[in-house]
Amino acid sequence: GAGVSQSPSNKVTEKGKDVELRCDPISGHTALYWYRQRLGQGLEFLIYFQGNSAPDKSGLPSDRFSAERTGESVSTLTIQRTQQEDSAVYLCASSLARADTQYFGPGTRLTVL
């Protein structure tokens, strides 16, 4: 079946612009995660959605970052007023339930000039 998909695959933007990143999880997966990975660094947890529960936003680095998820489907991560330090790969993952195996999308490479 189809895996996790993300769009766009690459995004170049100017400092101060807003960007929106999209994630389509595997069908039927109730849990969805967003991570940030800077070059040569580990995964930085951003936000976690589990079914209809309130999302765990504990990893969002500032109020410029927000995310939404429609039911158990598509999620969008929005970064407002982008800064150069936001440049990274943004990875989305989904899993059947909370602590199950996560399957990752290919990521969106964001470059802020």
Added chain:
Amino acid sequence: RKEVEQDPGPFNVPEGATVAFNCTYSNSASQSFFWYRQDCRKEPKLLMSVYSSGNEDGRFTAQLNRASQYISLLIRDSKLSDSATYLCAVNGNTDKLIFGTGTRLQVFP
């Protein structure tokens, strides 16, 4: 103390060598454990789950030591294609999976 910790490496080993990585975790109630592999500029991919009794998949063996709160990954007969970063993942205090920062392996001819 971080919830999940790994030695970042790099581990540089010759082809054919056996190499082992450990990953320590802080939550004694953790129940889910995984090893992922991440190639350069790619997304992480599941390598194997880690079961209480230990498990093996070809040249790869994963083990869990609950008493000392760590999981291990053993790679036998290393191949050039094993060069990658190996990430461990453990369910943490809030039950979501927490990833280690990864251990880099470089296998040389």
